[in-house]
Amino acid sequence: MAQINENYLKLQAGYLFPEIGRRVAAYQKNHPEAKIIRMGIGDVIKPLVPSVIKAFHEGVDEMSKTESFRGYGPEQGYDFLRNAIVEHDYQTRGVNLHSDEIFISDGSKCDSGNILEIFGPDNKVAIQDPAYPVYVDSTVMGGRTGNIQDNGFYQGIRYMPCTATNQFMPEIPTGKVDIIFLCYPNNPTGTTASKDELKKWVEYALKNKAIILFDAAYEAFISEKDVPHSIYEIEGARKVAIEFRSFSKTAGFTGTRCAFTVVPKELMGYTSEGKAYSVHALWYRRQTTKFNQVSYPVQKAAAAIYTPEGRKETREIIEYYMENARIMRESFTELGFEVFGGINAPYVWINSGTGMKSWDLFDKILDEAHVVGTPGSGFGPSGEGYFRFSAFASRENVLEAMNRIRNLSL
Amino acid sequence: MAQINENYLKLQAGYLFPEIGRRVAAYQKNHPEAKIIRMGIGDVIKPLVPSVIKAFHEGVDEMSKTESFRGYGPEQGYDFLRNAIVEHDYQTRGVNLHSDEIFISDGSKCDSGNILEIFGPDNKVAIQDPAYPVYVDSTVMGGRTGNIQDNGFYQGIRYMPCTATNQFMPEIPTGKVDIIFLCYPNNPTGTTASKDELKKWVEYALKNKAIILFDAAYEAFISEKDVPHSIYEIEGARKVAIEFRSFSKTAGFTGTRCAFTVVPKELMGYTSEGKAYSVHALWYRRQTTKFNQVSYPVQKAAAAIYTPEGRKETREIIEYYMENARIMRESFTELGFEVFGGINAPYVWINSGTGMKSWDLFDKILDEAHVVGTPGSGFGPSGEGYFRFSAFASRENVLEAMNRIRNLSL
Incomplete structure (x- = not known):
């Protein structure tokens, strides 16, 4: 009888990112008109550089x-x-x-x-x-x-x-x-x-x-x-x-x-x-x-x-993403969030300060602003209450997402 | 104290192919004039097809x-x-x-x-x-x-x-x-x-x-x-x-x-x-x-x-290698070896029939014919006495290798 590695049975049901994907897909299905902006998974959007x-x-x-x-x-x-x-x-x-x-x-x-x-x-x-x-x-x-x-x-x-x-x-x-x-x-x-x-x-x-x-x-x-x-x-x-x-x-x-x-x-x-x-x-x-x-x-x-060209070209893209991070930092700070990161990393880590749980904030932002972030609790219990936004997005989407979030009632 | 996976210590010193590489490099160093033909590791030589x-x-x-x-x-x-x-x-x-x-x-x-x-x-x-x-x-x-x-x-x-x-x-x-x-x-x-x-x-x-x-x-x-x-x-x-x-x-x-x-x-x-x-x-x-x-x-x-083009092009290359295998089969059969494989696989598996050990045959063929094969014992104890030749070589090299081996005294 071939026995499985039973340690796998200890794992929680879903890896974080597939769970986000599932919730977003379900939401989109019920709201086909929603123009969802994805800033959850840390995936890049800029093409490979010419060199x-x-x-x-x-x-x-x-x-x-x-x-x-x-x-x-x-x-x-x-x-x-x-x-x-x-x-x-x-x-x-x-x-x-x-x-x-x-x-x-x-x-x-x-x-x-x-x-x-x-x-x-x-x-x-x-x-x-x-x-x-x-x-x-x-x-x-x-x-x-x-x-x-x-x-x-x-x-x-x-x-x-x-x-x-x-x-x-x-x-x-x-x-x-x-x-x-x-x-x-x-x-x-x-x-x-x-x-x-x-x-x-x-x-x-x-x-x-x-x-x-x-x-x-x-x-x-x-x-x-x-x-x-x-x-x-x-x-x-x-x-x-x-x-x-x-x-x-x-x-x-x-x-x-x-x-x-x-x-x-x-x-x-x-x-x-x-x-x-x-x-x-x-x-x-x-x-x-x-x-x-x-x-x-x-x-x-x-x-x-x-x-030399490769370094210059990739540097420009990194600066593009980091400008996104700067915009996100400022927007969330204006909104009264506690804001971390975004200066030496392409992630902004925020806390609403209202005691709202991460997945509740995920659902609220998805529902009211059609923006996808990553619930901090998905990275471990001490992430509860926090939320991650990725700077890997187009400038247009970052500005639009921040505009929509600015109108949220939190 | 970080403990290692001690199971690794049970492994034999060298993976087969690095050991072959080591022996060939040593031989080449001592015999810089030798034109060594490599038919040991099963690595292809034909470029990717156009499609x-x-x-x-x-x-x-x-x-x-x-x-x-x-x-x-x-x-x-x-x-x-x-x-x-x-x-x-x-x-x-x-x-x-x-x-x-x-x-x-x-x-x-x-x-x-x-x-x-x-x-x-x-x-x-x-x-x-x-x-x-x-x-x-x-x-x-x-x-x-x-x-x-x-x-x-x-x-x-x-x-x-x-x-x-x-x-x-x-x-x-x-x-x-x-x-x-x-x-x-x-x-x-x-x-x-x-x-x-x-x-x-x-x-x-x-x-x-x-x-x-x-x-x-x-x-x-x-x-x-x-x-x-x-x-x-x-x-x-x-x-x-x-x-x-x-x-x-x-x-x-x-x-x-x-x-x-x-x-x-x-x-x-x-x-x-x-x-x-x-x-x-x-x-x-x-x-x-x-x-x-x-x-x-x-x-x-x-x-x-x-x-359709990809299938045709890759088929031609497979046939090229299998023609190599056919040549090898025939050459070794003529030499009086027991010969297996080479009809439905790109490997020919031979036995000298003289009781010669695999690594001894490896050294002999390297030394006298400047041809590299793979000793059968490297694949496990029951491979002892056998020798593998790979058909992944140019026709020219296969013909030359078979010519050289034909002149071996075994």
Whole structure:
């Protein structure tokens, strides 16, 4: 009898975004005349930039000729892309990585979901609350939790509440924690961590032989000078941190698929008897056994992001989205909301201040303004009362949405 | 203290293909003048066909304009591709699938490696021996085995020897087996299973509530009329089988990355208490949590394989490779080798008949003929004495390699 992984039965029925989709579809069906503006799921709307398109076409052309055709590629991705990453994303910020420490992949969702596989079942996992749902769900799937409780928390996960009370910066755990998910600039709250704050986490991890899984998918949206772009800007982080980066939001690759994960060679995990092993070697083994690299033309397209034109073109798009964020920030502030994020991240995190619950606000805004956001409680219990708006929309839609919301009675 | 997944420590040091690469690189370094012909790893050499290239470019162009840009795609892949698969790969052979049962992915390696994740740890896994190494390695990584033994077998796996003695068709297990990997047309032996033989496996699985993981990555190379292309040609298979298919070899997508997995809605797995759950729902949850679909232009390119021109063009390439296989079959037969495969699969599986071990033959052929094949023992202990040659090479190289080998003293 083939037995299923019963941990999956602990998962809550719906992933957040399909549930939003279901509610919006039902509303649209009953109100076919409503012109719904979608600012819920963080999906980009601007096309790939010209230099990326040019390189993408060139990659396809190479695949059409025997002499330039590419079959299976290098196991961690092509050097031309890994070298560009090392040079432009890290060396420019004083961080020295070797290109062998970069693993090209088809998405940070995949990598941050799969990474727990190389760690043992008994690790205590700490997760910010609210957070990108993949961290919790993959922890549950891997059997590292008990059941979900009435308060919305799974037994066994160390939740780290991030609310206005602590400026969305969780406290350093007092007890034993082995694996720590941190996301900065943060999804969903749009907030950042200073170098001093990250330093505390690196120190904690060094002291406790813990590992930080640092999700920096929104790094490109940082506008303030002192905000760290990489965990490796903190001394000692190479010994304790894995970093996830993505081209999805940075360069509009949500439908093109390319990302990367950094696993420094010094990073060690331990056997139950305390013997140290290279985490890089484990991830290399995992990826070479269960993954087969990213499409060659896609890697070629991604490398074009790092050319002078590519950098300029993607920068303009990021600025476009961040101007949306600015407009949203101002509109909600005028309306009397508490407003966070939107300065170093493409998300604005709001609280009506009226005590209204997230899904109630979702339904109200959908019903009265025909605008879709994301209920904060969908990212975890501590998101209750909050609401996320994504800046990935056209200017026209952002202005129209803000106009409609301005007329809401809250 | 972050603990590693100690099951990884049970894995043997090197994945087969990197080890081949290492030996070839070392040989080339010491013999820079040697013109080495590579027929080891099963990687294609022919470029993508014109209709695929055309669709690929069109997909890229769509990504360059706001009105046709695509962000996150549908969770199981685009309908245009899933519908083409259902129509051309299945309906033409009398198999009715719903497009909802197709999950587009970036590779069969990924899917066949990840699939065990949705099953419990206590399942007994049966694997053909020899086999594609991913089945064994992912079973080990998931903690379903003990250590490897001196005879090359991991404790806990039910190995099913496939040798000339049983015509490479394993016997139906006598004891309890829950999950069964079957690969036909077989990699590495190039042999096939008849409908009657597959029927026995489906009956076994139905009777024992077991699940068959059927790898049909080489289905397009079948030339004989009565050989089944899909496990679903067998009555009842929808209740017990998952099927993996790939465009890697069929259409030269090893560096382009697109494949699919079929999970019928009737397929059930069980809790430890015997309650039935939909395996489709589990895989859907796994894929939507830890995967984010295949690049849109790649899916568009893959769909072009199913157009009349695409079918004609890819068929010509398959015939080119299969003519290579025919030449290899004849050459080795003339040399007095036992020869298998190469009629319905792009692999020729040979045995020198001299009792020479696989790696010794590998070294001899590399040293004396400068030709690289794959030692059969690399696919499992029962592959010892055998050797695999891949038909994915240029005609010129195949003829030259056969000429050189003809002069070997064996």
